[in-house]
Amino acid sequence: MERFELVRARTLALVAPLTAEDCQVQSMPDVSPAKWHLAHTTWFFEAFLLAPHLPGYEPCDPAYAVLFNSYYVGIGERHPRGRRGLLSRPSLDDVIAYRAHVDAAMNRLMRMVDPARWFSLVELGCQHEQQHQELILMDIQHVLSCNPLHPAYAAQAPAQSAQLPLAWHEMPSGLYEIGHHGAGFCFDNEQPRHHVWLDSFAIASRLVTNGEYASFMADTGYARPDLWLSEGWDIVTGDQWRAPLYWDDATGAWSRFSLNGRHPVDPNAPVLHVSYFEADAYARWAGARLPTEAEWEVAAHATPLAQLADTAWQWTASAYHPYPGFTPPPGAVGEYNGKFMVNQMVLRGGSQATPPSHARPTYRNFFPTSARWPFTGIRLAR
Amino acid sequence: MERFELVRARTLALVAPLTAEDCQVQSMPDVSPAKWHLAHTTWFFEAFLLAPHLPGYEPCDPAYAVLFNSYYVGIGERHPRGRRGLLSRPSLDDVIAYRAHVDAAMNRLMRMVDPARWFSLVELGCQHEQQHQELILMDIQHVLSCNPLHPAYAAQAPAQSAQLPLAWHEMPSGLYEIGHHGAGFCFDNEQPRHHVWLDSFAIASRLVTNGEYASFMADTGYARPDLWLSEGWDIVTGDQWRAPLYWDDATGAWSRFSLNGRHPVDPNAPVLHVSYFEADAYARWAGARLPTEAEWEVAAHATPLAQLADTAWQWTASAYHPYPGFTPPPGAVGEYNGKFMVNQMVLRGGSQATPPSHARPTYRNFFPTSARWPFTGIRLAR
């Protein structure tokens, strides 16, 4: 129960620096308004805990079940994703009241009902809300970046990074096991634990830096089709990519927009907001490659790696697919992860925006190959 | 000066029923957020009056000159129209403060500076703001219509209309004059006054009603290509139009969404929110046609017509083009009306949302042939 309250409170704290209007905007179809995140994470508890398990629960507003469902077909109709930004009502204040209404009912539930019936679902709801905490930050960064005024989410300027040495950790070939095991929480897609054969490989001790990436750019990396996957090259030329997302050189030198506003690019900091195509092209240019997700997970357990889970999600060379023997949990709550197991790549680690208790070496994040607005980065292998 | 204050106050009164989030949303590229209208009408006074004429004027925020310019190329850069809904900053409160800042400076200007230098520009700014008062209402109706909760701008239910008899007013052929003359205000596109020859014609005494339009629908009007212009038919089939905008029969009977919320269609009320294509197809089905703008203006002067300027803008059969001898005023302030003289049709009259002092028989409104979100209606001729 304390964990529930802490997670719920942290979400509210994340939107505290934002105005009602900030929380309203959907800057592209992939982005959801912060207000929607606040409501959707609340709806999760209402739909999966309160409605089925709390006797006499009265929903805050029956229409919210449609407005704030995301993908759970088994639960019923949903408001179209690309039109979330059109919902000026309920207001931010209404949504905060909705949160309080649900929190109060959750308190009743957790006091009245046998924990065996709700404990794992509440934990799932907390984990789900933590995912959305990171989404709130990456989405609001995109929203604010669309404003020519360049408003900062947090005022302080980022500190300059020190230069980290680069080392290569060698791993022997062999039959390994990957996937979650043990008592802690995991999502369904991290299981079952299973064998995988790996040839010997080496993995970088830290992420690629802005300075290294700028060398790729200076070496005409964005103008050499031989470095790019064919689909990536079509995007580079069609959308005229020439730097990571949020980079700009209108003033003559490269700056980047972050939650702290627009600042000069720090050459020692890890490069962020690159797509899979850019990570892959950079690796090819550097004479290296991206690790597979199995390589990443095995190395993360076996050897100390810097910037493992607190800096950037790291693109792997593995498409997102079910582990051998994967079966989604029964019911609507099991709908999510399995539905996206195609045309996405796995990212491992965790970012500066990931809640601390939310990362683990078996965690499988995933995004389409062109996504740049998540907190993505590059760790090389060879 | 009193007029300036009345117009400015009326704009604020129009947004009083709206939340900050309502004022933020851009529900389609043609729609602007109410907040943007509030700021843009203010920018007009800042750009054309205060900056050039008030000594020592300090702009509220120099960035607003880019954010809130609409089409005035001569004034400088503009924020892209389709991205107005992404500007969560400045907030609604900031924009209201911007209005107060400009209003105060306007007061200083009007006291300090010779009226000959600002009088006609202030009147132009007030007329411009009155145009946007109507836009605020038609845009917010669209915004609210996108919300499954169907929120009403104004709570009261519309009164039932009485049935108006239909008569045809006959006008003889002859050489007429149209266009503005005399002392009052007009926009540049209403001049010069000029001759036009008209053959004899008849014009309807009132607008087409919902009930009459429903007969067209019941007679498979939306399914008969012979009634439609080719381009209109492509839209009817492509977008699956089967009724005016905001009509819905999900519950079995036709209702329509208006600023008062969703209510049953009133058969005696005039049909609203039809495109030029629908007005033209209806007229063909009814064995009539739409009047030209010259016919409309001549008849409006010569004979009493019901629902002339307080109900709906009336599609004419005239494309929007310059009157013979038209020359736009010099400078950026003259940029607007001339820039749109192609691929638009003229509408005459005025709607329920038009400020009372804003309509006149020579007024030329214009919209593209597919526009349905303005307050449009149908007056027949033959």
Place this chain on the structure above:
Amino acid sequence: MERFELVRARTLALVAPLTAEDCQVQSMPDVSPAKWHLAHTTWFFEAFLLAPHLPGYEPCDPAYAVLFNSYYVGIGERHPRGRRGLLSRPSLDDVIAYRAHVDAAMNRLMRMVDPARWFSLVELGCQHEQQHQELILMDIQHVLSCNPLHPAYAAQAPAQSAQLPLAWHEMPSGLYEIGHHGAGFCFDNEQPRHHVWLDSFAIASRLVTNGEYASFMADTGYARPDLWLSEGWDIVTGDQWRAPLYWDDATGAWSRFSLNGRHPVDPNAPVLHVSYFEADAYARWAGARLPTEAEWEVAAHATPLAQLADTAWQWTASAYHPYPGFTPPPGAVGEYNGKFMVNQMVLRGGSQATPPSHARPTYRNFFPTSARWPFTGIRLAR
């Protein structure tokens, strides 16, 4: 009958320089394959003459009635316009056989049946086929222009033009009549003849030349938004227009592609392949304007104008709309011209590709404002 045979033979002669593959290609949705033109003009005689009037007529292939109908809804289903280029069958040889089949039957009809029943329809079919003769040439120029090999339809190089002096013909104000009258053929949209009041105006004695247009380009005409209608400016910037269609300066000097292949731009020849937006912007830059269609027609009757009907269709400032009192002929044959009376501009005159007997001063050609692939040019007024 002789006229029928001459028109039909001329169409075949026009495609004689083309291969079966040339006749197959649809290079954009607005373009039709030459093979389709050959078949559609034939279908017109089959649908409107042979099927209703020739006893015992057997269609060549019943499927052709769907494949080769263009817009005549009253006649039945149609193959989608944008997919005409997918019809590899019937082959070019099959279509030529279809023409022979229909020509033979037409010969029987014209011998057997009372001329009063077919004379005007045959003339309409011949006029319709002459329209398509020009379409064949403008469409095949576009098709060939898409080929990097720049194949020429006709091998001879164009002769250099002599410089024509420019004079302005003054016309007094007054009440004029326009529209077709007398015994000769005209399309429905040229009637009824009606009065129109014109203020005094002047019209240019010849068309704008390539050299004059190049001066507009050199004076940054394509980079000055104040010269352009708003919708035109969106296209100029979106599609990066910087010269008329078919112009290219890849080799350092401007050349243009025509039916004769690619050759240097002739400064004394009239500029061709400009959109309405370009014609309008050029006129504004030149301190002039485009004539209305009534001005054009009145001047064409009253005064000798060079390049009247043998060089280029001349954009007018008039939107295409029905003349006062216009009523389309009954039946499917009357469907065509009325269906397009919106969002198009009238062009007057005739081009180098117009069959000689096909032009007349009352002829109303029409195209959308962005069309550049017709043989369009510019005559100024003021």
Place this chain on the structure above:
Amino acid sequence: MERFELVRARTLALVAPLTAEDCQVQSMPDVSPAKWHLAHTTWFFEAFLLAPHLPGYEPCDPAYAVLFNSYYVGIGERHPRGRRGLLSRPSLDDVIAYRAHVDAAMNRLMRMVDPARWFSLVELGCQHEQQHQELILMDIQHVLSCNPLHPAYAAQAPAQSAQLPLAWHEMPSGLYEIGHHGAGFCFDNEQPRHHVWLDSFAIASRLVTNGEYASFMADTGYARPDLWLSEGWDIVTGDQWRAPLYWDDATGAWSRFSLNGRHPVDPNAPVLHVSYFEADAYARWAGARLPTEAEWEVAAHATPLAQLADTAWQWTASAYHPYPGFTPPPGAVGEYNGKFMVNQMVLRGGSQATPPSHARPTYRNFFPTSARWPFTGIRLAR
């Protein structure tokens, strides 16, 4: 040399039933005209064999190097893929002459030059041409399917299939090796041979039949979102899929269009022309899954499977990615396969259109998840 001649002759034989117009049409961007296939396969020998290795070779036409290059950036410019259907010149006859010109030069090369310098490249060219032989058939089927006349490539009606029993072959868990080894030809993407751990699994002895797939359709398979990957469901609803490609029930019963024309669906024949999304949804409905490519390859070696490589390419659950240690061959000839290793799924086996000598158990075909025009089918695993 005999192999070269046989392969080249077979390509010509494949287009013998087609007209010049058939060979011209590009019915969608993914499809190439048959004429382009004829030329591109010829260009391959010119670019990689004749130009670098045959002294004094004169190209047939230097422009062909641009027109008929596909993806080989290292070789130079390319004509845009989506505009291949616009190239009416060179004609089909010209392209056949191009083939003869190159074949004659290849004969000189193979007689004059040391086989060690050309043998493997000629074999690669033959394999490449065999790939395009299958593409010619799948592309022309799509072209002909767009024609309302339903022309057949081959006139004979397909024979009715006998019912094949379904059995499940069990495979034990263990460490296996997959990938090409030994002396025969393989593409670069089939190497290196490497270890892979497999849990025990079972694989179906034959492909899913039309009758079985029709049961899925009858059980509302296309209307149940729980059966579909999220991206697939968006396509099902957006494009209104309700059956495999080429199926039609306009006449009341299901028929399908094939190279033999339109015929009733044979319930015992394997289902063809399904996307990955449909294969995956069918498997989920059937309580099974798709095999991984490693499972497929191991089973294909270990156990007799019906319809292994002569019926349909079989979707696997494996994304197309490089094998561990993969490195593309140096030079432009190595560009192809590696460029597409993202957002595609691997298909194994071979189809009725695959040249007999072209299939092998290690062959990795690949297509995007929405592709339906290849000869695709479904083999289940569990």
